[in-house]
Amino acid sequence: METTTTEYTNHPCFGIAARKQFGRLHLPVAPRSNAKVRFTSNARPQPAMMPEEALSWMEQVIDNGMDIDIVGITGPGDPLASPEPVIRTLRMVRETYPDMKLCLTSIGLNGAMHAPELADIGLSHITLLVDAVDPAVAEKLYAWVRPSTKTVSLEEGVRKLLDEQAAAVSAFSKAGITVKVNTTVYPSINAGHVESVAKTVSELGASMMAVVPYIPTEENHEISRTDQGLLSTVRECAAAHINLMPAWDECGESIVGTEMKKPSMGGVTVLPKPTPERPxxxxxxxxxxxxxxxxxxxxxxxxxxxxxxxxxxxxxxxxxxxxxxxxxxxxxxxxxxxxxxxxxxxxxxxxxxxxxxxxxxxxxxxxxxxxxxxxxxxxxxxxxxxxxxx
CATH class of the missing domain: 3.30.420.130 (Dinitrogenase iron-molybdenum cofactor biosynthesis domain)
Incomplete structure (x- = not known):
């Protein structure tokens, strides 16, 4: 029988009820991606905001009456691909809002080396996107992996990714940061492999896992959407090894507070404002x-x-x-x-x-x-x- 964790029921990002009650703000300050799954959108992401712009936007959101309980960095690229602006943003948020919960989402490349600094900032939790622990499976999932600015073969990139993901789970856990693993179920690719992912990340120190259905993009229909029957079966297998989040409920960079949209000149007001010193x-x-x-x-x-x-x-x-x-x-x-x-x-x-x-x-x-x-x-x-x- 599938089990789910109750330890984090009232955490703003864990548990369906909590995620509907607490305000979350996702700051798009990660400028670069370091991997691409074959079955994801090919659309060009929006440019990242600068840390100072993101903090200004956050201040405007809060000044406009939104109750924000947790700030996350999830995109538009990977937060650990170019960590400097991400860490600078987190430090500025921590200095301005000392009690704010902080989190980020990453595939984990470069994670272990930054775990101590992120723990020092007070990161509440990290979500690591781990879809495979076997290189043969991972090579079917990824179009490319770029551990640094240098292009490497897919085989080399995938092996580096899996090694660093394992190191990241362990390092963040040892640093006292709650580690949640998100695993997307790609039918015919990794569905039968998710149990191995759950067992591996649990042994490395992950606290919980979210099993996420694959939803095809408009331009990509190579594989079908994960149906509910398959998702339930995969969850049952994974639950034998790690606490599971309740049935998947979307959390991503498009969620701002409980209602607001992403920043744009035509939507939420995120425009800089004149000051007496800078008119x-x-x-x-x-x-x-x-x-x-x-x-x-x-x-x-x-x-x-x-x-x-x-x-x-x-x-x-x-x-x-x-x-x-x-x-x-x-x-x-x-x-x-x-x-x-x-x-x-x-x-x-x-x-x-x-x-x-x-x-x-x-x-x-x-x-x-x-x-x-x-x-x-x-x-x-x-x-x-x-x-x-x-």
């Missing part, structure tokens, strides 16, 4: 009408701000620092824009976004008209004719 908006444009330039290609920056009567208008145009000096170029730009709270660009690299964000300037990626977008930033109701997106 202006910086814009890069080729024609003076649309936000249509990559930040790295901009020779000039247009500065918009409020006039004496309060209406926003073009105040001046400043020459951007010359390219070729690497990170110093973005430091110079940050200094040059010390009176600006946001910079609008059609696209921008991760390095300039990081440098500008650390210096108090959010980079808003948009293809909207300048007049409409600036109006929105100052609280107006008018938007550019084109879609504005972060």
């Amino acid at each position: 202006n908006v910086a814009v890069v444009s080729s024609n003076g009408m649309d936000v249509d330039l990559h930040l790295g290609h901009a020779a000039q920056v247009m500065i918009y701000g409020p006039r004496e009567d309060g209406l926003a208008c073009l105040l001046e145009v400043r020459d951007a620092p010359e390219p070729g000096s690497g990170v110093n170029r973005w430091k110079q730009l940050s200094s040059m824009l010390s009176d600006c709270f946001v910079l609008l660009a059609a696209s921008a690299g991760e390095r300039p976004r990081d440098v500008l964000s650390r210096n108090g300037i959010s980079v808003l990626i948009t293809d909207g008209g300048i007049e409409g977008t600036v109006d929105v930033l100052y609280g107006g109701g008018k938007k550019g004719k084109k879609k504005n997106t972060i």
